[in-house]
Amino acid sequence: MNKNQEKFKSTREAYGEALVEIGKRNEKVVVLDAETSNSTYAQNFKEIFPNRFFEMFIAEQNMVSVALGFDKMGFIPFLSTFSAFLTRAFDQIRMAQYSNTNLKIAGSHCGVSIGPDGPSQMGLEDLAMMRSILESVVFYPSDYYSTKKLVEIMAKNKGIFYLRLTREKTPMIYDEKSNFQIGGSVVHRLDFTQKFKKKALLITAGITLFEALKAQKDLVDKEIELVVVDSYCVKPLDEKTVLPLVKEIKNLVVVEDHYPYGGLGEAASQLIVKNKIPLENFSHLCVSKIPMSGKPEDLLAYMGIDRKMITKKVLSFF
Amino acid sequence: MTYDLSKKAKKIRELILKMTTVASSGHPTSSLSAVELMTNLFFAGFFNEKNDEIIFSKGHSAPLLYALYAVLGKIDEKKLETLRQFGSVLEGHPTPRFPYVKVATGSLGQGLSIGLGMALAKRLLNSKGKVFVLLGDSEISEGQVWEAVQLASYYKTDNLIAIVDINRLGQRGQTMLGWDVLSYQKRFESFSWQTFLVDGHNLEEIDKTYREVLLSIEKKPKVILAKTIKGKGVSFLEDKDGWHGKALSKDELEKALEELEQNQGEKIFEKDSVEKKLFPDQSQKSEEIKNLLRKLNHYF
Numbered sequence: 001m002n003k004n005q006e007k008f009k010s011t012r013e014a015y016g017e018a019l020v021e022i023g024k025r026n027e028k029v030v031v032l033d034a035e036t037s038n039s040t041y042a043q044n045f046k047e048i049f050p051n052r053f054f055e056m057f058i059a060e061q062n063m064v065s066v067a068l069g070f071d072k073m074g075f076i077p078f079l080s081t082f083s084a085f086l087t088r089a090f091d092q093i094r095m096a097q098y099s100n101t102n103l104k105i106a107g108s109h110c111g112v113s114i115g116p117d118g119p120s121q122m123g124l125e126d127l128a129m130m131r132s133i134l135e136s137v138v139f140y141p142s143d144y145y146s147t148k149k150l151v152e153i154m155a156k157n158k159g160i161f162y163l164r165l166t167r168e169k170t171p172m173i174y175d176e177k178s179n180f181q182i183g184g185s186v187v188h189r190l191d192f193t194q195k196f197k198k199k200a201l202l203i204t205a206g207i208t209l210f211e212a213l214k215a216q217k218d219l220v221d222k223e224i225e226l227v228v229v230d231s232y233c234v235k236p237l238d239e240k241t242v243l244p245l246v247k248e249i250k251n252l253v254v255v256e257d258h259y260p261y262g263g264l265g266e267a268a269s270q271l272i273v274k275n276k277i278p279l280e281n282f283s284h285l286c287v288s289k290i291p292m293s294g295k296p297e298d299l300l301a302y303m304g305i306d307r308k309m310i311t312k313k314v315l316s317f318f
Numbered sequence: 319m320t321y322d323l324s325k326k327a328k329k330i331r332e333l334i335l336k337m338t339t340v341a342s343s344g345h346p347t348s349s350l351s352a353v354e355l356m357t358n359l360f361f362a363g364f365f366n367e368k369n370d371e372i373i374f375s376k377g378h379s380a381p382l383l384y385a386l387y388a389v390l391g392k393i394d395e396k397k398l399e400t401l402r403q404f405g406s407v408l409e410g411h412p413t414p415r416f417p418y419v420k421v422a423t424g425s426l427g428q429g430l431s432i433g434l435g436m437a438l439a440k441r442l443l444n445s446k447g448k449v450f451v452l453l454g455d456s457e458i459s460e461g462q463v464w465e466a467v468q469l470a471s472y473y474k475t476d477n478l479i480a481i482v483d484i485n486r487l488g489q490r491g492q493t494m495l496g497w498d499v500l501s502y503q504k505r506f507e508s509f510s511w512q513t514f515l516v517d518g519h520n521l522e523e524i525d526k527t528y529r530e531v532l533l534s535i536e537k538k539p540k541v542i543l544a545k546t547i548k549g550k551g552v553s554f555l556e557d558k559d560g561w562h563g564k565a566l567s568k569d570e571l572e573k574a575l576e577e578l579e580q581n582q583g584e585k586i587f588e589k590d591s592v593e594k595k596l597f598p599d600q601s602q603k604s605e606e607i608k609n610l611l612r613k614l615n616h617y618f
Contacts (some may be wrong), residue, residue: 030442054438057472062431062465069435071441072420077435091425092462098422165568 008169011147011206012108015165016041018151019078023049028184029155032056034063034081040082040165042107043193060085064092064103071102076155083107083123090129097133097160104154105130106166110140111257112287113207115167115296124162124287128262130162131235137182138235140164140205140264145174146186146232153182166207168296173213185238186230187215187245193225200281200314200315203229203242203268207296208255208285208305213256215310226314237267240291243275251281251317255305260286281317285309321411323521324585326389327357328578331551333385335574337398337408338565344402344410347549347561349382351485351518352452355544358524359450359481360386362587364532369447371436373421375429376454376483377411378563384408387418427460430480436471436538437478448477448532455495456488458502464509470539471510479531480511480541483518485548489562499543506541518544521585552577 023029023045030052037043037055046053056063060081067077086093086107096103106128110123130138137159140146147165154161162317174186200219202212209230216226227245231237246252250270254265265284272279292299300306319423330353338344359365365372374383381401388395400406407415421432440447452564457463470478486497495501503513512534516527524544531540548562549555553575555566564573 030439054473057469059462059465059469061428061462062469065428065431065462065466066435066438066469068421069432069437070439071435072432073436073439075439075442092428092431095422095425095428099420100414188425281493 004029007172007198009144009172010166010169011141011144012039012165012167014044014147015080015106015108015151015163018148019045020048021148022152022155023052025272026076026155028074028076030054030075032063032067032077032079034058034060034085036081036108039082040080040106051252055242060089061092064089064096065129067103068096068099072099076102076104078104078106078154080106080108082121083110083126084121086123087129092132093160093189098133101160102158103160104163105161106163106165109167110164111166111207113166113168113257113296113301114289115299116293118293119291122291124259124291126162126164126261127234127256127258127264131262131267133160136160136162136235137165137233138162139232140234141232142172142206142209142230143174144172145176145178146180148181149178149180153180157182163176164206168207169197170207170210173311180232182233183236184233185241186232187241188216188228188230190216190220190225192316193220194225197265198224198292198315198318200224200250200253201227201229201249202253202255202310203231203264204255205231205234205264205291206257208257208300209298211305212255212310214307215314218307219314222315224314224318231264234264234267237271239271242268242271243277246277250279251314252279253283253285253310253313255285255310257300257305260284260288283313285313321361321587322584323357323361323587326361327353327521329389330357330382330385331578332575333388333395334381335552335566335571337384337401339382339568339571340399341402341561341565343565344381345378345563346381346565347555348376348454348485348554349379349385350552351546351548352379352382352483352525353550354519354521355481355546356386356402358521358528358599360390362525364528365450366447369445369504371420371433371447371449373429373433373449375411375451375453375514376426376457377422377424378453379452380408380410380412383412383417383419392418399495405603426454426457427462430463430466433478433480434466434475434501437470437475438473440477441475448450448479450479450481453480453482455482455484455486455493458482459494467506467509469512474537475539476537478539480539482541482543483546484544485546486557487548487559487562488536490557497545499545502543506543510538510541512536512538514540514542516542516544519550539584551581603617
């Protein structure tokens with residue numbers, strides 16, 4: 001928490017700004033977008049480096065394979081479109097993993113939180129898809145600063161990276177000095193609540209982090225400490241941080257703006273089972289109904305991944 | 319220096335048939351149809367290994383790819399016997415575990431897009447290199463191929479050269495267009511590609527076509543539409559249904575090798591650098607080259 005808390009900016013805006021910064025530092029960075037660059041903010045890069053920006057038009061499969069070609073000629077390709085539409089290029093991404101590739105994929109407009117555009121535009125399977133690539137790294141940042149840092153990390157490290165971006169503006173809760181890394185996370189814990197006997201752990205990422213932080217405050221009155229983990233690196237999960245917390249707290253909620261399958265909830269469950277950690281309570285709040293158009297806050301409430309449902313769920317543990 | 323291309327083609331056919339029989343699996347017939355197209359590209363001086371790229375989008379013709387590198391002397395002929403075996407870099411479909419391949423192929427319809435990425439990258443690097451992509455006719459049905467075709471013409475990637483091995487047969491029978499090469503031509507031309515039609519087993523014609531392709535200064539991507547015969551060179555495989563992805567038995571292999579021996583022709587070519595090949599000595603200018611230059615004249 002810092003002084004910037006009152007400021008808002010979307011993670012997709014951060015993506016566009018970060019592209020320009022890495023583009024200045026590294027002339028091997030090229031950017032591809034499937035005719036959505038005004039939504040993904042890849043257009044920021046296009047304005048500064050028109051020669052290194054390639055409009056791919058609405059042809060996602062071709063875009064992924066073209067990016068692979070750029071990679072093999074020594075470039076660092078970043079490609080972007082809506083996360084929903086990346087799913088049609090799964091075969092191309094799957095094949096790219098057999099070419100020791102260096103692909104940086106950004107999927108914007110994830111989740112039901114995009115709101116009025118409706119289900120056809122919502123990326124709700126993208127975490128599952130990208131986690132299933134054997135050696136992929138999957139990022140799902142919640143704020144401006146973490147996104148910018150993660151884009152830098154993507155540029156510096158080789159491999160298939162996925163960056164899940166949110167349409168809505170979100171609070172800028174970190175700052176330029178905050179540390180983010182592959183396999184990292186940030187623990188949000190209120191000092192004065194540590195003395196509370198009732199404790200619950202909440203693992204989340206992206207837009208639902210802010211719902212969780214609101215619930216954290218709501219639960220203070222009930223003398224329940226809610227420890228919130230911003231698991232901005234969905235793959236690999238931050239085992240070192242998460243495991244001791246789960247062992248200590250044993251009441252776990254995972255919240256994500258994604259379908260139940262293959263996302264953060266399953267990643268966390270897998271980790272817990274693998275390490276044979278006994279839990280007292282477990283709840284996975286996610287998108288478990290077919291969505292529809294509406295205001296983002298209405299949809300988060302309808303899916304039960306908002307502040308209210310988180311608070312209710314945690315209270316039910318005690 | 320002269321060389322006999324048909325001898326090389328015959329050798330490559332032998333290797334394809336032998337290695338797939340040893341492996342008891344693989345795609346010999348899909349490899350045989352593109353032998354002349356690739357033999358000429360690799361051995362007549364058109365392909366510059368330092369600057370150029372070649373992608374086998376039809377990854378199932380991996381035996382042809384491996385045979386080419388064996389005849390080039392890059393890999394030991396003996397190694398071909400490890401095709402498709404556990405631990406061998408000669409996988410069923412090419413992957414970069416084979417050191418002369420940059421991208422894995424085998425999921426059809428992706429090679430042209432990868433080639434387009436390479437072609438755009440080469441342009442950005444101010445490299446003169448070209449990107450050749452060998453495609454099968456069956457994989458043209460993939461929508462992604464046409465995504466690449468239209469984008470290549472938008473970016474006018476004149477350094478991208480597609481070679482379509484139109485052998486008529488897919489996995490279970492005839493393709494949508496069969497040998498209707500004129501329909502393929504119309505489709506590519508409607509996307510503003512420069513097209514070249516060729517008999518994919520006639521070494522002289524192929525030679526002439528590559529020369530035309532490389533001499534063209536049209537700011538367009540190029541496609542060579544080659545009419546070929548699946549299983550070419552072995553009578554009981556040629557244009558036959560039911561031979562896709564099937565290796566010959568030992569007896570069948572013996573018969574096939576005998577046939578190859580009997581039908582051996584001779585095609586003597588001059589081996590030159592690409593430049594010399596494209597711009598031969600003016601004093602020796604043949605009628606054919608004069609015609610070619612006349613044809614190309616309006617581009618200059």
